[in-house]
Amino acid sequence: MNVTDAILNRRAIKHYDPTHHLSEEEIEKLLSLAMQSPTAFNLQHWRFVLVRDPAIRQQIRALAWDQAQITEASLLIILCARLSVWEEPQRYWSKAPQAVQDFMFPAIRAYYQGKPQVIRDEAMRSCGLAGQTIMLAAQEMGLDSCPMDGFDFEAVGKVINLPEDHIISFMIALGKKTTDAWPKPGQIDYKEAVFLNQFPSA
Amino acid sequence: MNVTDAILNRRAIKHYDPTHHLSEEEIEKLLSLAMQSPTAFNLQHWRFVLVRDPAIRQQIRALAWDQAQITEASLLIILCARLSVWEEPQRYWSKAPQAVQDFMFPAIRAYYQGKPQVIRDEAMRSCGLAGQTIMLAAQEMGLDSCPMDGFDFEAVGKVINLPEDHIISFMIALGKKTTDAWPKPGQIDYKEAVFLNQFPSA
Numbered sequence: 001m002n003v004t005d006a007i008l009n010r011r012a013i014k015h016y017d018p019t020h021h022l023s024e025e026e027i028e029k030l031l032s033l034a035m036q037s038p039t040a041f042n043l044q045h046w047r048f049v050l051v052r053d054p055a056i057r058q059q060i061r062a063l064a065w066d067q068a069q070i071t072e073a074s075l076l077i078i079l080c081a082r083l084s085v086w087e088e089p090q091r092y093w094s095k096a097p098q099a100v101q102d103f104m105f106p107a108i109r110a111y112y113q114g115k116p117q118v119i120r121d122e123a124m125r126s127c128g129l130a131g132q133t134i135m136l137a138a139q140e141m142g143l144d145s146c147p148m149d150g151f152d153f154e155a156v157g158k159v160i161n162l163p164e165d166h167i168i169s170f171m172i173a174l175g176k177k178t179t180d181a182w183p184k185p186g187q188i189d190y191k192e193a194v195f196l197n198q199f200p201s202a
Numbered sequence: 203m204n205v206t207d208a209i210l211n212r213r214a215i216k217h218y219d220p221t222h223h224l225s226e227e228e229i230e231k232l233l234s235l236a237m238q239s240p241t242a243f244n245l246q247h248w249r250f251v252l253v254r255d256p257a258i259r260q261q262i263r264a265l266a267w268d269q270a271q272i273t274e275a276s277l278l279i280i281l282c283a284r285l286s287v288w289e290e291p292q293r294y295w296s297k298a299p300q301a302v303q304d305f306m307f308p309a310i311r312a313y314y315q316g317k318p319q320v321i322r323d324e325a326m327r328s329c330g331l332a333g334q335t336i337m338l339a340a341q342e343m344g345l346d347s348c349p350m351d352g353f354d355f356e357a358v359g360k361v362i363n364l365p366e367d368h369i370i371s372f373m374i375a376l377g378k379k380t381t382d383a384w385p386k387p388g389q390i391d392y393k394e395a396v397f398l399n400q401f402p403s404a
Contacts, residue, residue: 004235031396040352042388044389047395047396049397049399050397052399056400092388094388096384100387125327125329125372128326128330128334132331132334133338150309169327185244185294185295188237193246193249195251196251197251197258199362
């Protein structure tokens with residue numbers, strides 16, 4: 001499937017065939033592609049929790065407005081990020097020439113050290129980038145998807161044993177739809193979203 | 203181009219042919235596709251500033267570690283978000299049935315009201331989703347791209363007249379590459395990024 005069609009056909013799907021199963025190969029392909037998504041300074045801070053255990057799905061559904069897709073979808077991915085990756089840049093730059101490492105490591109430290117909001121922004125942004133990779137790849141693989149942030153983040157973190165220096169960004173349900181999405185409820189005009197050079201002066 | 207190839211071929215490209223021009227049609231296609239990216243509650247808060255004026259590009263380059271791609275690329279997109287969209291949900295749900303509106307509007311208010319960090323997280327996440335849409339669509343259109351957050355956000359905000367209730371998430375340079383990307387400097391193992399059901403107990 002070409003990229004344009006994948007973008008145009010993707011909709012947030014709420015109802016899935018609970019008997020549909022993803023193969024191990026499909027799951028690994030999807031996540032390997034997700035790991036090709038860009039991260040600032042190549043720090044690869046995303047962490048993907050694949051929730052396959054039905055009992056854990058039920059627990060999460062109860063923490064997420066009882067949304068059916070959480071238990072009906074073939075796969076539920078919780079996109080998380082590890083916040084402390086910037087402290088060990090050598091782990092992500094081992095194949096770079098020494099001169100590049102000598103330039104990058106102090107730059108990485110200067111960018112993140114003592115800046116928790118910058119670190120958190122990065123986590124949310126990178127998980128967004130990786131999430132769209134997953135949803136468009138899923139589309140090509142004949143799967144539907146639903147991005148979700150309507151849940152109790154803290155309680156879901158406890159359910160999945162979220163380590164202390166990690167945060168949750170959002171979740172994606174994936175599978176075979178049984179019901180189409182609603183017609184789009186309203187789309188803003190191109191001119192409301194796209195500006196040339198600058199925002200207009202107030 | 204299929205989705206898998208677009209994902210695998212995308213790399214952050216730093217050097218572009220400054221004589222390459224994007225047509226108005228290409229630009230409009232790219233941004234129209236970006237606007238198909240999902241947003242929570244369909245609030246479509248992303249705002250895209252297309253910086254085409256060479257003088258403004260120079261100003262931004264000076265605020266971004268003098269990175270060459272900022273002036274050499276065919277297009278520079280600054281991905282921003284409007285933070286106050288949740289206050290007017292009727293603007294984004296006008297085509298939905300009344301019953302859906304009656305359910306959604308209080309839910310939207312409850313989700314965002316008085317929660318500036320939740321609103322900010324949403325902005326970063328949505329711009330990440332839209333940014334990957336742009337970069338994968340660009341790949342299909344024969345264009346290269348570079349996502350960037352190495353710049354002075356506040357100073358760039360002044361340059362583009364960023365309105366008070368907006369924030370910048372990141373920038374993307376787009377164009378025709380003249381130099382390939384470095385070999386990947388290091389990739390973490392699948393097992394470091396992907397977990398089954400839960401993170402392991404500490």
